Amino acid sequence: MNSSIFRRRRLRWSVIGLLVFVFAIALHLAPLAPAHSSTQPGSPVPVIQDQMLGIKPDWTRITLRSLPAILTSGSFEAPTDLIRELGYDPSRLWQAGQTADEYLLLGDFQDSFQLQRFSLSDIAALVGLDWEALRLADLALVGWQTIADLVQAIPDLADLPVREVPPIADLLQGQLEVPQTIAEVVQNEVLAELSLGELNLEQYELSAIPGLIDAPLETFQNWQQSVIDQIPGLADVPFANFPNPIVEQGVVVGMVDVVFGPAEGDRTNTISGSYVEGFNVPCQADCAHLELAQPELVKGTQWISGKYQQVQGGRGTLASANGGLEPTGRHPFGNAFKVAVLETDEATGTAETGLYFRMCVRNAFVDLGCTPYFIGPIPWLPIQEKGMIFLGQIKEGLSTTDSAEVAAAKGIDPQTGEPSPTPTPVARTSSSPGIATGGFINPAPGYPITSSFGYRTHPIHGDRRLHAGTDLGTPNGTIIRAADGGQVTFAGISGSLTSGYGRLVIIDHGNGSETYYAHLQGFFVRQGDIIAQGDPVGRANSSGGSTGPHLHFEIRQNGQPQNPMNYLS
Structure with a gap:
């Protein structure tokens, strides 16, 4: 079949596609029901039906051992001088x-x-x-x-x-x-x-x-x-x-309009590429791809198949591995691995995807950088026409010009996606979104208080001590939002993964006022970020000294814990 036939087919589906999109929006606006985990038909990994992000991997059930087996063999041989410099053979x-x-x-x-x-x-x-x-x-x-x-x-x-x-x-x-x-x-x-x-x-x-x-x-x-x-x-x-668990990069979910085969060519409106070349790499020939229909932000864009298109990747000395090339694709789950579209089937309107890993080599004295993402593919989530696909960041992707300031504020190199040595906060000005309003909103509205501020019998240690915050009964994965604008002064593990606050975010709101968000699953922010009231800071979990999923929320004034319920508007 040629591309004109597919375009006619796309027109026939336009009304249905619009109804699907409206239905998806309705789901977003409806009260969130608990996500359920399953193995999607055709999916090689457990998935969750998330009402915000659609079908997504169930990271609570996926491990490095349970990931599907790699499909192709390969190797990497380090030069002798690099082995000597590093002290071991990678x-x-x-x-x-x-x-x-x-x-x-x-x-x-x-x-x-x-x-x-x-x-x-x-x-x-x-x-x-x-x-x-x-x-x-x-x-x-x-x-x-x-x-x-x-x-x-x-x-x-x-x-x-x-x-x-x-x-x-x-x-x-x-x-x-x-x-x-x-x-x-x-x-x-x-x-x-x-x-x-x-x-x-x-x-x-x-x-x-x-x-x-x-x-x-x-x-x-x-x-x-x-x-x-x-x-x-x-x-x-x-x-x-994981100590730094996977957090979805952005929230953009698109609907696949048409799946095209490699006979297509001259595609320039793409949303695939690499950290090195950006995520709008054009394709001249053999352009198998997914064309997206909704939302308007990505309408008509193409995610090119990594089976047919290679792009520049990697950084440092190791960037020369695999000829400096990696499959074109996207990073909806961060820089640990890359998601690539693989084989496409026009007849059935389906496509396969795969994961690609890379090698990074660094110690206290030597940083050889990272290879391109070329270790793979590992079978990943299947795709079908009129189905939804999680895309991650689009306008705030780390490769775009308008995102350089955003990336710097998050301590990320806009070109490589790697953490920068020193995060550079966005300057705080009179119009900065990070200015504190002076009032506090509930960081997880709609969820019940499961333990109030004040003295109580500690649920783990059994002694009587001050509970310095308020616990909200948030399920795993609940998005937690900043109670007010300010600067993130801590985003890491406090205590350990099984004691203390676990994964904790602290925001300084000025005038001696701070808020604490504890027992998180992962972070949307980094130390040094300037954020606005209501910005997402992380997802709820039960890391640290916790008996179950919840948010422990504190307000401190000049270092002294206050009852949060006296402050929330």
């Missing part, structure tokens, strides 16, 4: 049929998911890992630690006698003079460099090294080279529970 190969945890490294996600912030005890709490049954050999990175490295990662070891740490005691057997304490061991340059890899680590329990399970993975030497499945339990942690 080369690898992957075979079709492997799952992501078998070929991706911890260092690949140090900026996106920040998995290195996990400790084994964090992982155990999330997936029910029985770490007491594990051996030192089960945590592969132990094998390339020296005694000095261990003390660097677990400083309290220095205070212990050698005899209380069996692996170290065994390493020192045969020495003429064995120091009494580990602190004395590391003062001896020769003994300090003895490697645990010289031992049979299968003979030791994890508890043989006190403090090992509580040390963040990033404190160990060369943690970046750990394959995901070499860290017990990590491959089974849901994406929603």
Whole structure:
């Protein structure tokens, strides 16, 4: 069939398409019912019917191990000089049929998911890992630690006698003079460099090294080279529970009008590309694509197939991998991976999509950047004509000119999508949306108060203490909004993922006034952002010391907690 026939077909569907779009808008305006999880027919991963975003992945049930197997084999070989500069070899190969945890490294996600912030005890709490049954050999990175490295990662070891740490005691057997304490061991340059890899680590329990399970993975030497499945339990942690979990980038949902095959050409109104080339890369030939119908923002735009179009990608030294090319596509879920349209079928009006990962290599001394997104494809959500598809950011995409200021305010390099070393806040002026109004709105209206401000029996610790805020019974994923305008002074983990505030946002509203938003699932903001009253700051969850999903909301004046209900308008 030629393109004119498809255009006639598109006209016949225009009225139906408009009705579908109106129905979608009606769903957006209707009271939100709880999302339900299922496996969509044809979907290789669990999905949620989200009334704001349509069919979306259920990140609470998707893990690096449960992602579909990669479809094609490939490899990356690091040059000798890069291996020498880095101190380890990031080369690898992957075979079709492997799952992501078998070929991706911890260092690949140090900026996106920040998995290195996990400790084994964090992982155990999330997936029910029985770490007491594990051996030192089960945590592969132990094998390339020296005694000095261990003390660097677990400083309290220095205070212990050698005899209380069996692996170290065994390493020192045969020495003429064995120091009494580990602190004395590391003062001896020769003994300090003895490697645990010289031992049979299968003979030791994890508890043989006190403090090992509580040390963040990033404190160990060369943690970046750990394959995901070499860290017990990590491959089974849901994406929603990562230290920096997936947050949808924007809220634009489009309706697919027509699916076109590779016979199409000369397409210039595109919304696909890369961080390097932007997301409006034209296509001259072999332009298989999706053409979008609704909303008006994306009407008539084309998402070009990454099977047929390659674009420039990557950054730094590693940008030359794969010839510097990656499939064209989009990043609706951030920069951890890329979503590409693959095969299109005009006859059935359907298309396949896939995920592509990349490699990033950096340590304290060397930053080699990231390869293009070329590790893939991994089967992803199917697409059909007149169906809805989540697009993420459009007008505020990180590649567009009008978004450079927005990206800088979020601490993101507009060209690469990578975090900038120092976030640059948008200047606060008389017309700035970040100016505080002086009043506070409810950050999650419509949800009941489940625990009020004041003294109470703590639900976890059992003692009587001040509850410094108000708890709102928000389900997982509820969008939490800023109670007033101001500057974000903190957006990170306070305590840990299983204690304290968990994922927390703090906003400074000036004049000594601050608001706290705790137990979040993920963030829409970064430290340094200037935001307006009502702007989304994150999604609700139960991270930190929490017995279930809710928002813990605080208002503080000059550092002292106040009853939020006395302030909300």
